[in-house]
Amino acid sequence: ATGLGGTTGAGRSAERIERMEPVRERRIRVTFNADTHASIQWNFKPQQSEIYVVPGETALAFYKAKNPTDKPIIGISTYNVVPFEAGQYFNKIQCFCFEEQRLNPQEEVDMPVFFYIDPEFAEDPKMAKVDLITLSYTFFEAKEGQKLPLPGYQNCSSSEHLKPSHTQHITQLAPSLLPPGGNKEAQSSKWLSRSGCGCSV
Numbered sequence: 001a002t003g004l005g006g007t008t009g010a011g012r013s014a015e016r017i018e019r020m021e022p023v024r025e026r027r028i029r030v031t032f033n034a035d036t037h038a039s040i041q042w043n044f045k046p047q048q049s050e051i052y053v054v055p056g057e058t059a060l061a062f063y064k065a066k067n068p069t070d071k072p073i074i075g076i077s078t079y080n081v082v083p084f085e086a087g088q089y090f091n092k093i094q095c096f097c098f099e100e101q102r103l104n105p106q107e108e109v110d111m112p113v114f115f116y117i118d119p120e121f122a123e124d125p126k127m128a129k130v131d132l133i134t135l136s137y138t139f140f141e142a143k144e145g146q147k148l149p150l151p152g153y154q155n156c157s158s159s160e161h162l163k164p165s166h167t168q169h170i171t172q173l174a175p176s177l178l179p180p181g182g183n184k185e186a187q188s189s190k191w192l193s194r195s196g197c198g199c200s201v
Helices: 014-019 084-089 119-123 164-173 184-194
Strands: 028-036 043-046 050-053 058-066 073-082 090-094 101-103 108-117 132-141
Touching (some): 028 043, 028 058, 058 101, 058 132, 073 084, 084 119, 108 132
Parallel strands (some): 028 132
Antiparallel strands (some): 028 050, 043 058, 058 108, 073 132, 090 108
């Protein structure tokens, strides 16, 4: 499935990803934004302000969330991509969106986002002048009966999950993007195992 305006495309098959040919002449700056709704008392921010990618190349980024309170809080996030038209080419292989995430008092976690921009991006005349894409996440407190402002095309399937072998693959693909300090593979494994988003290959 591909994303429609402002939403991201679901992760494609592992075989397709392995066959992708990077389009080296189309360098794209991807920036990251983090917001929290007034309903949730979390600190939430991207671990990097920007990274540079090319279509057909996988990339790994991290967000950090902390519960600074003395009580457990369950959060849930939604996302968006700007410019609107670029969303169909932004494919998340694995992320933390649309699933409840529980943080205990004072707990802090790193949340990985593994993604790529489809090589077809470089062939679309409408994308000819696009060299900047922004990925934004907003966390809300999860409450019974709450309805999130979901994108027009939801591409996460809760029936799909990242396989354990893919966790190691992620940490090997982009080691320079891993957050500082600690055992990053263990941190990623911990988070990926608790994250239920089905944006996975």
